[in-house]
Amino acid sequence: MFPLPPPHFAHPPLDFIPQSYSxxxxxxxxxxxxxxxxxxxxxxxxxxxxxxxxxxxxxxxxxxxxxxxxxxxxxxxxxxxxxxxxxxxxxxxxxxxxxxxxxxxxxxxxxxxxxxxxxxxxxxxxxxxxxxxxxxxxxxxxxxxxxxxxxxxxxxxxxxxxxxxxxxxxxxxxxxxxxxxxxxxxxxxxxxxxxxxxxxxxxxxxxxxxxxxxxxxxxxxHPSWEKLERLLQHLEKVSGLTVSSVDPGSAKNRNTRYAQRICRLGHQVLTQMEAFYAQVHHQPPAQVHDLPLNTRLERVLQQALKTAEHHFGLSSQGDVNGRCRRIEEAAWIQIYREELRDPRSLSALSRGLLDWNAQQASLYMQHMRLVESCVALREEYLLEKPSFERLAETALIVFDVLARLKGEAYPARPRLGWxxxxxxxxxxxxxxxxxxxxxxxxxxxxxxxxxxxxxxxxxxxxxxx
Missing domain, CATH: 3.40.1130.10 (Glycerol-3-phosphate (1)-acyltransferase)
Structure with missing residues (x-):
């Protein structure tokens, strides 16, 4: 799920909300x-x-x-x-x-x-x-x-x-x-x-x-192959690929061709993310682009996590989920500040620096959010059983990833049928x-x-x- 856009200001700490059943x-x-x-x-x-x-x-x-x-x-x-x-x-x-x-x-x-x-x-x-x-x-x-x-x-x-x-x-x-x-x-x-x-x-x-x-x-x-086709064409256009198509009416090998098309889309996204982390965040550049999707995905996820961990001064130990939680904790500490329970006690300069720090923390937390979105993109899940359900699920995850990279806070996921x-x-x-x-x-x-x-x-x- 998508959080709010990066805040422009630091906030008071998040207080516990007691349950109050009604x-x-x-x-x-x-x-x-x-x-x-x-x-x-x-x-x-x-x-x-x-x-x-x-x-x-x-x-x-x-x-x-x-x-x-x-x-x-x-x-x-x-x-x-x-x-x-x-x-x-x-x-x-x-x-x-x-x-x-x-x-x-x-x-x-x-x-x-x-x-x-x-x-x-x-x-x-x-x-x-x-x-x-x-x-x-x-x-x-x-x-x-x-x-x-x-x-x-x-x-x-x-x-x-x-x-x-x-x-x-x-x-x-x-x-x-x-x-x-x-x-x-x-x-x-x-x-x-x-x-x-x-x-x-x-x-x-x-x-x-x-x-x-x-x-x-x-x-x-009632799966809608036409809606899936429109979604994939939209994703291809957004990612910079040449828009292709699969005849939704031809059942023979249709599902496999859609699966291959989604994998192609995944490779395109990873190519651009590899270049981004190499050029902007000075991560080691990718040497080979013909590796399996899962291998490339794992490398990009590691680059994203290390970028955030470097900013917050965290180690890179543990599994992906544990590392994501540590990054989130570090970011929230910078954004939701105990000092702001009484903001009148702060000088204008101190408050401005807290806001600046919060913006940076929220921005670097987006690398972790990207990992949360991308971690479910698994090629074998799609190819071992390219049912409409799996095709739709994976295409919608790609939609989420691209929406996040475009900076959309509340993307309205397209519906592909009841x-x-x-x-x-x-x-x-x-x-x-x-x-x-x-x-x-x-x-x-x-x-x-x-x-x-x-x-x-x-x-x-x-x-x-």
């Missing part, structure tokens, strides 16, 4: 969900969802009943594919799940809802109203850039113990735009599960802690059964977190095969 706000959102899912009410909202389906919802209905009767504490590990997930998730809980429970004769109290974590930066690009809304829907903001956001963690642990709804977490930590490819899972989800079990044990409570993996996939109900969302409910995993191993010692706890994270990854992977 039943009437939830009822209002439930009432307008069909409109929100079908009509683009904000530029950054893709929407265009015509149908929501679910497999295995009976399992969730039964577990929700056990949660409401006080027998379990329930954590839901949802895939987070794209920005539409919250809307389709709300529809799933407010419409599909009550219907399934009614058919199965499972008594449930309405409303059926969840508490959840969301990125503290969302109100920056969505507007203050979004922070207010997410708070009233029972959400907790987490500052991803901080090594430990204690306010968010403490609030989450309280709701895991006392919340009136189950708790939703996205183990991937961020979207990747692909229904059939999962990002590496972050260990925080597993750690929160064990902390919940630990807090229950300290309180001498007997509820079983359950985590339930839930997958989500999107598919086009889509359906399909939820798949997996098998519950008992955290309580693993608690004995976790509490044996530090090493055992670390291994238990790693094993649960791996088990969640395998469960989510199975749902997209």
């Amino acid at each position: 039943p009437w706000v939830l009822r209002l959102v439930h009432g307008i969900l069909p409109l929100l899912m079908r009509v683009r009410v904000r530029r950054w909202l893709p929407s265009g969802i015509s149908k929501v389906e679910a497999t295995g919802a009976e399992t969730l209905a039964e577990l929700y009943h056990q949660f409401q009767t006080g027998r379990i504490r329930l954590i839901l590990a949802f895939r987070h594919v794209e920005v539409d997930d919250p809307l389709t998730g709300l529809y799933f809980f407010s419409r599909l799940l009550p219907q399934v429970a009614h058919r199965q004769g499972i008594p449930l109290q309405l409303p059926m809802h969840v508490h959840f974590l969301y990125d503290r930066g969302m109100p920056l690009w969505g507007g203050r109203w979004l922070g207010w809304l997410l708070s009233r829907l029972g959400g907790i903001p987490v500052h991803r850039g901080r090594r430990v956001d204690r306010l968010a963690l403490n609030a989450a642990r309280h709701l895991l113990m006392e919340g009136q709804f189950p708790f939703v977490i996205a183990p991937e930590g961020a979207t990747n735009g692909h229904s059939e490819r999962i990002n590496p899972l972050e260990p925080g989800t597993a750690q929160l599960c064990f902390w919940c079990a630990e807090d229950l044990a300290k309180a001498s409570r007997s509820e079983t802690v359950i985590i339930l993996p839930i997958g989500i996939r999107y598919h086009y109900t 889509r359906a969302a399909h939820f798949t409910v997996g098998d519950p995993i008992s955290i309580t059964e693993r608690w004995t191993t976790y509490q044996k010692g530090r090493q055992e706890a670390k291994q238990a977190v790693a094993q649960l994270t791996e088990d969640l990854r395998l469960a989510l992977e199975q749902m997209i095969q």
Whole structure:
């Protein structure tokens, strides 16, 4: 998702937004969900969802009943594919799940809802109203850039113990735009599960802690090859390529030709990015341009990260996700300043220098944002199965990358046809059964977190095969 344009001024620090669940706000959102899912009410909202389906919802209905009767504490590990997930998730809980429970004769109290974590930066690009809304829907903001956001963690642990709804977490930590490819899972989800079990044990409570993996996939109900063709021609023109075409009416080898065309587009973008980092940021120039797309992409991502890390004085250690979070943390420290809680105490010169510093920090953070956009561009994902869905997903990611490079803050993604969302409910995993191993010692706890994270990854992977 696209953040706000680089700020011209430094700002006061981002305060924690406490969750303040409001039943009437939830009822209002439930009432307008069909409109929100079908009509683009904000530029950054893709929407265009015509149908929501679910497999295995009976399992969730039964577990929700056990949660409401006080027998379990329930954590839901949802895939987070794209920005539409919250809307389709709300529809799933407010419409599909009550219907399934009614058919199965499972008594449930309405409303059926969840508490959840969301990125503290969302109100920056969505507007203050979004922070207010997410708070009233029972959400907790987490500052991803901080090594430990204690306010968010403490609030989450309280709701895991006392919340009136189950708790939703996205183990991937961020979207990747692909229904059939999962990002590496972050260990925080597993750690929160064990902390919940630990807090229950300290309180001498007997509820079983359950985590339930839930997958989500999107598919086009009526794919529009004509719209995909227009999108690719637009991207080719923007990137400086000669505009080509594929006959949308010829099914023979059509998908493969579209995949090759998108890969060609990716190479064109990388060629220009390699030149940019060599000329402007004095990164080592690319020596060979006939390397595979993934190899070239990895080199450009490393150049982007190192450019930002050099500016902020950071090391280049760790995986891409961890490095992105450290860059974000360093940038936010420069942009959202503790000194500005009382700006009257600053001289005009001091304030001007803070603004200058904020502009530079925001500009260099864009290199990290570019990595977040580009990291999902994987050639093998496209070529191994060039379905319309994968072609559309990858083309839209390229659209996002080019829009970011052009400086567009809120690009309105083109629609390539009506889509359906399909939820798949997996098998519950008992955290309580693993608690004995976790509490044996530090090493055992670390291994238990790693094993649960791996088990969640395998469960989510199975749902997209």
